[in-house]
Amino acid sequence: MSENIFWWWFFLCTVAGFNILAWTLSAAALERRRAVLSPDEYDLRRVQLLLSAGYVLGCAFRSALPVYDIQRFCLFDTWLSSVIVGRSVATFAELCFAAQWALLLGQISRATGSGVGRVTSAVVVPLIAVAELFSWYSVLTTSNLGHVIEESIWALAAGLLVMSLVWIWPRCESRLRPLLLAWCSAGVAYVAFMFLVDVPMYWARWLEDEASGRRYMSVAQGLLDASQRWTVSHRWQDWQNEIAWMSLYFSVAVWLSIALVHAPVLSRAGIGAGRDGRNPARRG
Numbered sequence: 001m002s003e004n005i006f007w008w009w010f011f012l013c014t015v016a017g018f019n020i021l022a023w024t025l026s027a028a029a030l031e032r033r034r035a036v037l038s039p040d041e042y043d044l045r046r047v048q049l050l051l052s053a054g055y056v057l058g059c060a061f062r063s064a065l066p067v068y069d070i071q072r073f074c075l076f077d078t079w080l081s082s083v084i085v086g087r088s089v090a091t092f093a094e095l096c097f098a099a100q101w102a103l104l105l106g107q108i109s110r111a112t113g114s115g116v117g118r119v120t121s122a123v124v125v126p127l128i129a130v131a132e133l134f135s136w137y138s139v140l141t142t143s144n145l146g147h148v149i150e151e152s153i154w155a156l157a158a159g160l161l162v163m164s165l166v167w168i169w170p171r172c173e174s175r176l177r178p179l180l181l182a183w184c185s186a187g188v189a190y191v192a193f194m195f196l197v198d199v200p201m202y203w204a205r206w207l208e209d210e211a212s213g214r215r216y217m218s219v220a221q222g223l224l225d226a227s228q229r230w231t232v233s234h235r236w237q238d239w240q241n242e243i244a245w246m247s248l249y250f251s252v253a254v255w256l257s258i259a260l261v262h263a264p265v266l267s268r269a270g271i272g273a274g275r276d277g278r279n280p281a282r283r284g
Helices: 003-032 039-064 084-110 117-141 145-171 175-212 218-227 236-249 252-260
Strands: none
Touching: 003 039, 003 236, 003 252, 039 084, 039 236, 039 252, 084 117, 084 145, 084 252, 117 145, 117 218, 117 236, 145 175, 236 252
């Protein structure tokens, strides 16, 4: 293994260990707070904690055994590095992460009486499930067009979350608005990155493949290939385009997942009055 690749892998494993420790401490902190939380608040946070566990452990697995799906590259010669295993773990983890956001937005929307937020919270997980199908299409057929659609759907889901939070903004009391602002800012940055960097990258790869006359696999061929073929590569050139997003995804995104466990839980009693002095949750 080249020195650069070794230190990158070591970084991923170190972060994964830190993330598991952070989740464990988060679980302990939640248990200590159980006595001061209402049953509904505790139950909501408990579900968030379990969903976060799925994401934390999924990302830890993918950190220890990185896989470059379409090229079938991996760092270790084991069936656990096959695309079938890695993509299955990723699908489960990403659906858990999407469910965390849907759960949080649904709770905020019920507290504020936001119909827009309730609809968005209901469609987030189905949208991401569709995105996962396109991801599977790409990794099995080796066509990057599926990734173009997949990443576009992720960006769309994030955009809907931001729009819903903006809609909810006037209905929340001022002490909660800095948190909404932080979430919206992160969401806007994510959408911008996806549409300005990530989606164009996959689109360019697909155009290059089309221009070179690349022959794609059928889904059935891809299932067999992804189950049986993995190529060990320790060359920086093979991994350099994947390193940035993997490093951020397996660190910052996981920290956000853990933080959602302790996000404020709103109730109608905690919603600030509107400009006319009435409870905005009653306006429909």
